[in-house]
Amino acid sequence: MTRIVPLPLALTLALAATPAPALAAGAFSAAFEAARAHDAAYRAARHELEAGEELVPIARAGLLPTVTASYSESRVRGERKSAVAPTQDLDYRNPVAALQLRAPLLNLDGQGRYAAAQAQTEGARARFAASGRDLLDRLGLAYVQRLFAEETLALAQVQVDALETQTQIARRRLGAGEGTRTELADAAASLASARAERIAADDQRKLAQRALSRMTGSEALALRTLATDAAPLFPMARTLDEWIALAREYNPSIAAAQRELDALHHEVRRNRAGHYPRVDLVASAVNAENESISTLDQETSQYSIGVQVNIPIYAGGGVDASVRRAAAELARTRARLDDDLQGLQLDIERQFRTIESGHARLTALDDAVASSDLALQGARRGQSAGVLSSTDVLDALRRHYTARRDAAQARHELLVARIRLQTLAGVAEEEIVADIDRLLTVELTDDRR
Numbered sequence: 001m002t003r004i005v006p007l008p009l010a011l012t013l014a015l016a017a018t019p020a021p022a023l024a025a026g027a028f029s030a031a032f033e034a035a036r037a038h039d040a041a042y043r044a045a046r047h048e049l050e051a052g053e054e055l056v057p058i059a060r061a062g063l064l065p066t067v068t069a070s071y072s073e074s075r076v077r078g079e080r081k082s083a084v085a086p087t088q089d090l091d092y093r094n095p096v097a098a099l100q101l102r103a104p105l106l107n108l109d110g111q112g113r114y115a116a117a118q119a120q121t122e123g124a125r126a127r128f129a130a131s132g133r134d135l136l137d138r139l140g141l142a143y144v145q146r147l148f149a150e151e152t153l154a155l156a157q158v159q160v161d162a163l164e165t166q167t168q169i170a171r172r173r174l175g176a177g178e179g180t181r182t183e184l185a186d187a188a189a190s191l192a193s194a195r196a197e198r199i200a201a202d203d204q205r206k207l208a209q210r211a212l213s214r215m216t217g218s219e220a221l222a223l224r225t226l227a228t229d230a231a232p233l234f235p236m237a238r239t240l241d242e243w244i245a246l247a248r249e250y251n252p253s254i255a256a257a258q259r260e261l262d263a264l265h266h267e268v269r270r271n272r273a274g275h276y277p278r279v280d281l282v283a284s285a286v287n288a289e290n291e292s293i294s295t296l297d298q299e300t301s302q303y304s305i306g307v308q309v310n311i312p313i314y315a316g317g318g319v320d321a322s323v324r325r326a327a328a329e330l331a332r333t334r335a336r337l338d339d340d341l342q343g344l345q346l347d348i349e350r351q352f353r354t355i356e357s358g359h360a361r362l363t364a365l366d367d368a369v370a371s372s373d374l375a376l377q378g379a380r381r382g383q384s385a386g387v388l389s390s391t392d393v394l395d396a397l398r399r400h401y402t403a404r405r406d407a408a409q410a411r412h413e414l415l416v417a418r419i420r421l422q423t424l425a426g427v428a429e430e431e432i433v434a435d436i437d438r439l440l441t442v443e444l445t446d447d448r449r
Contacts, residue, residue: 026437027224028143031216035139038217045131052124059117062110065103072096094290106279112270116263123259129252133423136432140419142212147225148412149205150444152405156198159401163191170390183390190394224440226411232439233414234359240352243425247348250426254344257337264330271326274319277311344424351421358414365407372400
């Protein structure tokens with residue numbers, strides 16, 4: 001079994017900062033590349049990652065020295081009176097320039113923020129990876145719906161053509177005295193219903209195309225569809241237990257939740273640090289002129305270096321409350337992660353069972369298509385021989401159309417289940433896209449559209 005590894009950090013950052021590179025040639029890969037460049041939700045996720053990447057530098061700044069400079073200057077005017085000296089007018093400036101350095105020696109709060117920021121950044125990367133799988137899932141569904149809408153419309157047109165022929169036959173039989181007005185009315189009603197279905201199918205195709213274009217930004221994407229033979233959809237390479245294990249390890253949404261759990265662990269420690277002292281190295285240089293009346297016409301330069309210790313004694317219970325709140329958030333996130341894992345396992349099993357049982361279901365539906373085709377041919381021959389009525393042919397036509405539509409729907413549902421199974425398991429995007437391109441082999445030409 002091929003082991004799926006997460007995207008390297010460098011590749012993740014490259015995806016966040018620049019449009020994705022071209023994938024292997026293929027209709028779906030071209031659509032996916034366009035969606036990664038155009039889809040608004042994915043672009044928002046990319047910007048969210050860019051913001052998340054700044055959390056570590058922000059938190060690191062709290063552990064690094066800070067240097068501040070200040071300058072002030074004022075103009076002093078007045079009089080100085082003394083019992084032993086005449087009154088003296090005062091008019092002078094007193095500029096003061098200061099430079100201060102503060103370097104943390106012991107800052108447990110800052111260390112906790114830094115550790116939490118690292119976990120949050122890893123969580124942002126995992127969420128961005130999850131947004132990529134979400135985009136792939138949404139695009140896969142939109143693409144498959146577009147293909148199914150195309151096939152539904154084609155089948156609806158085939159049904160209309162067949163019913164137009166059947167209506168003409170019923171009209172000729174009535175003119176020749178072999179048919180009845182009831183048969184003609186039944187054929188005309190069936191034709192009208194089929195035309196209504198064709199209009200609805202055309203509307204669905206337009207809506208499906210609009211949904212696909214909204215994600216990709218293109219109205220002229222090349223489309224490829226499934227072959228009638230759905231054998232390439234089977235079998236899946238892994239067992240159910242292997243898929244579940246793969247998902248627990250590589251599903252990006254689960255990875256994001258685990259990073260959130262790590263961040264909350266550090267948040268508890270950070271809040272608890274409010275009980276501990278903070279130690280800073282403080283150094284300063286001050287230059288002042290005419291600092292006071294007694295130091296007129298004097299310039300003073302002072303240099304100092306020392307250690308400042310801040311010891312918390314009482315904070316009104318806020319520190320303990322913050323610790324309890326962070327611990328409650330940690331417990332809530334842990335419980336939510338357990339629920340997400342259980343839900344993920346259920347979703348994996350649902351998609352796996354759909355594919356596993358799909359072979360037998362699709363075989364049965366294909367048998368139904370073949371049998372309904374034989375029944376339709378027999379009904380037409382029976383009508384020509386005068387044994388069966390137009391109503392029998394119409395019933396056979398409806399059953400054949402329904403069987404073909406159900407078989408087409410089943411094939412497309414299997415493709416959706418295959419895509420979702422791989423996205424849930426955290427399989428690399430490039431591998432999923434290549435798998436879809438391998439399955440979509442039949443070009444959807446303009447005459448089929």
